[in-house]
Amino acid sequence: MKKIIISALSLLAAATGAVAQNSSVLTQRQYLSGHGCDDMVQWDFYCTGGNNSGKWTKIGVPSCWELQGFGTFQYGMKFYGKAFPEGIADEKGMYKYEFKLPKEWANHHIELVFEASMTDTQVMINKRKAGSKHMGAFYRITYDVTDRVFFGDKKNLLEVTVSKESENAGVNLSERRADYWNFGGIFRPVFIVCKPALNIERTAINATANGEFNAYVLLNHTIEGAKVKTTISDFNGKKVAENTTDVRKGSDHADISFKVNNPKLWTAETPNRYKVDFALIDASGKTLHIEKDKFGFRTIETRESDGLYINGKKVNVRGVNRHSFRPETGRTLSYQKNLEDVKLxxxxxxxxxxLSHYPADPEFYDICDSLGLYVMDELSGWHGHHETINGQKLIREMVTRDVNHPSIIWWSNGNEKG
Structure with missing residues (x-):
């Protein structure tokens, strides 16, 4: 039951121990892996087939396991159009990693996040399932593990089983029967997110060229009498606008809408951005949580039989398809490698x-935001397409992760047969 009133939550907090008064109201993050291919963290690893298989050893995370000497290199085209063919490389990778969490994080909301794992991923935390199996390789996987983790000196055990092939036909046809190499592994970072028990779950920003700032701010629970205070600053830290909006009675979200005077606009040639703080405030005036983001003011328009307009000016699109790939590291990149691609x-x-043919690393979008590139964010697909139920889940994961990037001006529902 998501909509729990604040009085019931207060009773729960009293029973389990109230959040420490000096705890941070900001979202905090602790990495369990490296940030990319240039600072991998060693985890225990067992590969079930191909090179270096049949024994427990170590592997750097994040990585594609083939590039670390495990499993089988295989190109997708040989099996084109077949969901479950004979002879496919279908090894599994089993990972183990132990970690500690700060004792100050007790009585907070804790999430375990995988930026991407290829392909089917089942996660256990302290011998309990973190959630349902995830099918699809290029998406942020988020598990609420608040009631599954330990704090302070007691270690947590993370166990992950990654299947190179999916049990879902649509995932295999969309992501693996294609004109590129098939890899396996936890190939993007893994981290823990800590928020206050009552928090902002996510936001969606729409800031237009006339200065109108609109945002959907979703809370993790209904909080009667709550408000959301929105503060917009430029990149030098100068405050340019502020607004406080009530969370509607009985609702779990706030609809923010106000005007900013004469904002500097975002385009690929003028990538002006702003910072925004959303502060969740309870009925007594106490700040519960602050969520920070970056955004740009821009208006996207298509005019029939004419073309694309950004902020009222016609744009001639000159672009390229881009894969997340390096021969040395496969699909596992780094900030520097993403920066190199944007600069190129x-x-x-x-x-x-x-972004053919799948969503990219989050930092790639941030670089496009900051340096100025128009981006088409694309659901994974080559000539196959995702089945509706799983595909809807993947679209949700893509959009909720990426929606606030001003660089994204198109969304693609997959490649040619999507």
Whole structure:
């Protein structure tokens, strides 16, 4: 039951121990892996087939296990159009990792996050399931593990089983029967997120060229009498606008809407951005949680039989398709490698990039935001397409993760047969 009134939650907090008064109201993050291919963290690892299989050893995380000497290199085209063919490389990777969490995080909301894992992923935390099996390789997987983790000196045991092939036909046809290499592994970072027990779950920002700022701010529980205070600053830290909006009675979200005077606009040529703080405030005036983000003011318009307009000005799109790939590290990249790709595209006098054929690393979008590239964010697909039920889940994961990036001006529902 998501909509629990604040009085019931207060009773629960009193019974389990109230949140420490000096605890941070900001979202905190602790990495369990490296941030990319250049700072991997060693985890215990067992591969079931191919190279270096049949024994427990170590592997760097994040990585594609083939590039770390495990499993079988295989190209997707040989099995084109077949969901479950004979002869496919279908090894599994089993991971183990122990970690501690700060004792100050007790009585907070704790999430375990995988930025991406290829392909089917089952997660156990302290011998309990973190959640249902995830099917799909290029998406942020988030588990609420508040009631499954220990704090202070007691270690937590993370166990992950990654299947290179999916048990879902649509995932295999969309992501693996394609004109590129098939990899396996936890290939993007893994981290823990800590928020106050009552918090902002997520936001969606729409800031337009006329200065209108609209945001949907979703809470993790209904909190009677709550408000959301929104503060917008420029990148030098100067406050440019502020607003306080009531959370409607009985609701679990706030609809923010106000005007900012004469904002600097975001385009690929003028990538002006702003910072925003959303502060969740309870009925007594206490700040419960602050969520921070970055955004840009821009208006996207298509005019029939004419073209694309950004902020009222016609744009000639000059772009390229881009894979997340390096021969040395497969699909596991780093901030520097993502930066190199954006700089290369801009150096060719291009202003746009299509993320073929799957969502990219979050930092790639941030670089496009900051340096200026128009982005097409794409659901995974090549010539196959996702089945509706699982595909809807993947679309939700893509959009909720990426929606606030001003660089994204198109969403693609997959490649040619999506």
């Amino acid at each position: 595209i801009k150096s060719m006098n291009m202003n746009a990039v299509r």
